[in-house]
Amino acid sequence: MAEQLQALEALKGDAGLKKEIEFETKLRGLLDQYGFSLKHIINLLDPQSSKRPQMSTEPPGTRKPRQLKIYKNPHTGEVVETKGGNHKTLKEWKIKHGSDVVEGWLSK
Structure with a gap:
């Protein structure tokens, strides 16, 4: 705390900080005046600052919704x-038949 x-x-x-504060105070006064x-x-x-592309309005961490995938077991x-790929039955199929085979069952 003492530090x-x-x-x-x-x-x-x-002195540099005092000059900066004085400049900002005078500048804000002129702007108001x-x-x-x-x-x-x-x-x-x-x-050119107003012509630069603006940042995306979409909040960070937001992604587009995933598409629905339909798999049909031919057997x-x-x-x-x-x-998503976390479906219980889909996981079982991939274990039993192999991931590449099951991905081939994807309806288009």
């Missing part, structure tokens, strides 16, 4: 509909 207070005191005496925002300043300094006529 943090010492670091804070050192920052208070930093003339009715501009930081976006206006960014567009003045970098006109029994049994049909399995699944969106």
Whole structure:
């Protein structure tokens, strides 16, 4: 805690930080005085900034839904509909007949 207070005191005496704070305060005052925002300043300094592609609006970690797959066992006529590979019957078929064979049963 004492180290943090010492670091804070050192920052208070930093001339560079004082100049930065003074600049920001004056800049915000000018923006308010003339009715501009930081976006206006960014567009003045970098006109291409608004033409850059925006980030995807889709939240990270979201993916498109899986497609439904339909497998038909030619030996029994049994049909399995699944969106993933974790289906109990499908796993049993793959153990019994082999994964490559069962994937061949996929209806198109």
